[in-house]
Amino acid sequence: MSVTTKEKVLARRPDSLAPAVTHYCPGCGHGVLHRLVAEVIDELGIAERTVGVASVGCSVFAYDYFDLDFVQVPHGRAPAAATGLKRARPDLVVFTYQGDGDMAAIGTAEIIHAAVRGERFTAVMYNNSIYGMTGGQMSPTTLPGMVTDTTPAGRDPAEIGYPFLVAETLAAQPGAVYVARTRLGDMASIVKTRRALLRAFKAQLDGEGFSMVEVLGSCPVNWGMSPSEANAFVAREMVRHFPLGVFRDGPATPPAVAEADGGGGRGTGGNVSAARGTGAQRPAQEGTGRGDA
Amino acid sequence: MAIAATQAEPATEALLYKGNEALGEAAVRAGCRFFFGYPITPQSELPAYMARRLPEVGGVYLQAESEVAAINMVLGASAAGVRVMTSSSGPGFSLKQEGISYLVGCELPAVLVNIMRGGPGLGNILPSQADYFQATKGGGHGDYRLIVLAPAGVQELADLTGLAFDLADVYRNPVIVLGDGLLGQMMEPVRFPALRPAPDPPDWALTGARGRPRRLITSIHLAAEALEAHNQRLQAKFARMAERETRWEAVETEGARLVVVAYGTASRIARAAVELAREEGLPVGLLRPITLWPFPAKPLAELAGGDAARFLAVELSAGQMVEDVRLAVAGRAPVEFYGRMGGAVPTPREILEVIRRQLGGDGR
Amino acid sequence: MAEIHIQLDQDRCKGCELCVEACPRDVLAMASHINALGYQPVEVVAAERCTGCRACYVVCPDVVFTLTRAA
Numbered sequence: 001m002s003v004t005t006k007e008k009v010l011a012r013r014p015d016s017l018a019p020a021v022t023h024y025c026p027g028c029g030h031g032v033l034h035r036l037v038a039e040v041i042d043e044l045g046i047a048e049r050t051v052g053v054a055s056v057g058c059s060v061f062a063y064d065y066f067d068l069d070f071v072q073v074p075h076g077r078a079p080a081a082a083t084g085l086k087r088a089r090p091d092l093v094v095f096t097y098q099g100d101g102d103m104a105a106i107g108t109a110e111i112i113h114a115a116v117r118g119e120r121f122t123a124v125m126y127n128n129s130i131y132g133m134t135g136g137q138m139s140p141t142t143l144p145g146m147v148t149d150t151t152p153a154g155r156d157p158a159e160i161g162y163p164f165l166v167a168e169t170l171a172a173q174p175g176a177v178y179v180a181r182t183r184l185g186d187m188a189s190i191v192k193t194r195r196a197l198l199r200a201f202k203a204q205l206d207g208e209g210f211s212m213v214e215v216l217g218s219c220p221v222n223w224g225m226s227p228s229e230a231n232a233f234v235a236r237e238m239v240r241h242f243p244l245g246v247f248r249d250g251p252a253t254p255p256a257v258a259e260a261d262g263g264g265g266r267g268t269g270g271n272v273s274a275a276r277g278t279g280a281q282r283p284a285q286e287g288t289g290r291g292d293a
Numbered sequence: 294m295a296i297a298a299t300q301a302e303p304a305t306e307a308l309l310y311k312g313n314e315a316l317g318e319a320a321v322r323a324g325c326r327f328f329f330g331y332p333i334t335p336q337s338e339l340p341a342y343m344a345r346r347l348p349e350v351g352g353v354y355l356q357a358e359s360e361v362a363a364i365n366m367v368l369g370a371s372a373a374g375v376r377v378m379t380s381s382s383g384p385g386f387s388l389k390q391e392g393i394s395y396l397v398g399c400e401l402p403a404v405l406v407n408i409m410r411g412g413p414g415l416g417n418i419l420p421s422q423a424d425y426f427q428a429t430k431g432g433g434h435g436d437y438r439l440i441v442l443a444p445a446g447v448q449e450l451a452d453l454t455g456l457a458f459d460l461a462d463v464y465r466n467p468v469i470v471l472g473d474g475l476l477g478q479m480m481e482p483v484r485f486p487a488l489r490p491a492p493d494p495p496d497w498a499l500t501g502a503r504g505r506p507r508r509l510i511t512s513i514h515l516a517a518e519a520l521e522a523h524n525q526r527l528q529a530k531f532a533r534m535a536e537r538e539t540r541w542e543a544v545e546t547e548g549a550r551l552v553v554v555a556y557g558t559a560s561r562i563a564r565a566a567v568e569l570a571r572e573e574g575l576p577v578g579l580l581r582p583i584t585l586w587p588f589p590a591k592p593l594a595e596l597a598g599g600d601a602a603r604f605l606a607v608e609l610s611a612g613q614m615v616e617d618v619r620l621a622v623a624g625r626a627p628v629e630f631y632g633r634m635g636g637a638v639p640t641p642r643e644i645l646e647v648i649r650r651q652l653g654g655d656g657r
Numbered sequence: 658m659a660e661i662h663i664q665l666d667q668d669r670c671k672g673c674e675l676c677v678e679a680c681p682r683d684v685l686a687m688a689s690h691i692n693a694l695g696y697q698p699v700e701v702v703a704a705e706r707c708t709g710c711r712a713c714y715v716v717c718p719d720v721v722f723t724l725t726r727a728a
């Protein structure tokens with residue numbers, strides 16, 4: 001490094017990010033999301049007590065890219081392993097890093113029940129609507145009409161259903177205290193994602209309950225787009241199916257209590273009772289909402 | 294670690310305990326403070342016991358959403374360096390196989406209990422030994438071995454559970470305690486050892502990279518050479534286990550012309566049958582494997598090379614352990630099999646009849 | 658304006674061009690040579706125009722950029 005003490009550092013690799021060159025394809029957002037997680041861990045000064053749980057998928061090698069203690073676990077089971085870690089050592093800060101296939105298909109039970117129990121770890125999800133590692137098959141979050149290896153004519157919702165709304169599902173569980181969906185691409189969206197991650201890790205540090213950030217990102221290679229086109233697709237198309245926003249930000253609260261006190265008496269209860277009152281999650285949306293929402 | 298200070302609990306006098314509960318108390322006394330499970334008959338008394346008992350010693354009992362989740366909670370807790378246990382029965386234990394393979398690949402210790410029931414499929418909740426292959430041959434994917442302990446009574450359930458935790462830590466490999474519905478449900482007097490404190494996390498555990506390089510626990514080794522080297526290291530470890538940890542009990546085998554081989558519940562019945570046979574003057578002995586893997590092949594081979602002219606394997610299955618008996622005897626003597634399935638349990642007289650038939654003619 | 662020093666770790670660059678697109682001042686362009694990874698990496702073509710807005714660093718998936726400002 002030629003950085004001298006006389007210079008003010010504006011931007012540099014966070015300490016919690018190992019110097020390894022990643023295996024990710026050019027333009028893939030995993031690299032950005034790794035960096036944001038590492039930045040947040042550095043900012044909170046928790047690297048020395050943080051343990052990451054790596055999933056299976058493109059992010060299977062996350063453990064090589066963070067300068068943190070890490071365990072690599074079976075496909076979809078990261079939330080269960082994180083539960084065991086955190087229960088065994090509540091003084092640790094524990095996070096999972098999972099893709100949409102890992103979290104929303106094979107690991108659906110594990111992530112939902114982690115939220116149900118209000119497990120005090122942070123789940124980070126990279127949602128790019130495809131199984132990237134295995135070469136581009138349909139995932140539970142593949143958009144209607146999207147062509148993949150296993151939906152050669154495009155995903156037909158009449159045949160195989162609609163994209164799975166993970167953040168909304170988890171936010172509906174009383175054990176969740178912070179659930180947000182953000183996206184990558186432009187600078188402002190990346191900064192918002194960083195802010196959401198910071199809030200999620202803080203929720204864990206405060207022992208409040210389960211926290212999760214679903215981050216929409218691209219897969220240029222398997223989508224058959226340039227990195228720039230892929231980012232534009234996230235901003236234009238993905239957000240139509242996956243509304244951005246904070247779906248839950250408040251203490252873990254049984255729904256009955258939320259109804260009874262009408263959102264009063266809890267600092268951030270407004271979001272919670274708004275979401276519950278309508279029976280559907282209607283966050284303050286940042287992106288374009290679903291047409292029918 | 295958030296472990297409450299616990300008053301030292303001394304070794305106990307003989308207490309009347311149900312098998313499943315004795316297993317739980319023995320685990321606690323061995324320093325186990327974490328249990329992740331899922332309800333299934335006939336092991337349900339064990340998680341229920343842990344749910345009551347673990348909070349008393351500052352531990353955590355957590356009911357998982359599935360056996361798949363439970364085994365991976367075990368994986369996470371083990372990675373944090375604590376003594377941890379899960380239990381199930383046939384169908385649930387099948388679900389744990391993926392996680393067990395990862396535990397071995399990651400070299401993580403844990404104690405796994407299978408209180409066997411009748412199968413295949415949902416089968417029934419009656420005692421069975423039909424999970425022998427699954428337990429001893431590596432029920433999950435990849436080349437691996439686990440020490441499999443087969444208690445034959447409540448005291449041994451307790452003793453072997455304590456041993457299981459120590460062996461798991463020594464070899465950094467999961468250990469199976471293989472019981473069955475009868476052992477789990479029966480009540481017998483049992484003496485427990487003094488309560489041991491939960492051990493400090495070992496030097497490989499994930500405790501946060503404070504003042505040291507980061508640690509990684511993984512089972513992935515992409516290059517062929519790397520994965521082969523990893524496997525060779527594991528195999529060397531399994532060889533050490535086989536060398537040092539084979540356990541069995543020999544009952545009246547000296548001079549026996551017929552050696553009955555049985556473990557667990559079947560061995561209790563076989564022992565009674567052998568006693569009846571000896572009262573009739575029949576030269577019969579019993580060899581009871583206590584470790585199913587490593588299997589006591591050597592003592593069997595020695596018997597086959599000596600006075601034993603025949604072997605009879607008795608199991609609550611269609612004949613699984615008998616294959617290991619045949620491998621050990623290696624053609625030097627006939628190996629017969631008698632088994633019952635589906636929860637049916639033979640009587641000592643039933644086995645005595647088989648013994649008589651086996652020894653008819655040249656036996657005496 | 659204080660001078661911004663852009664330190665490029667060109668051998669990490671995978672040539673995705675997202676930084677070139679993100680830069681509001683056309684400071685960056687793609688080089689013509691091939692780097693160790695086999696990609697055409699980004700290069701600085703107009704350092705004097707850089708305002709230190711960090712956009713390149715923020716969008717880069719491969720942490721190619723280190724930005725400092727002379728004190």
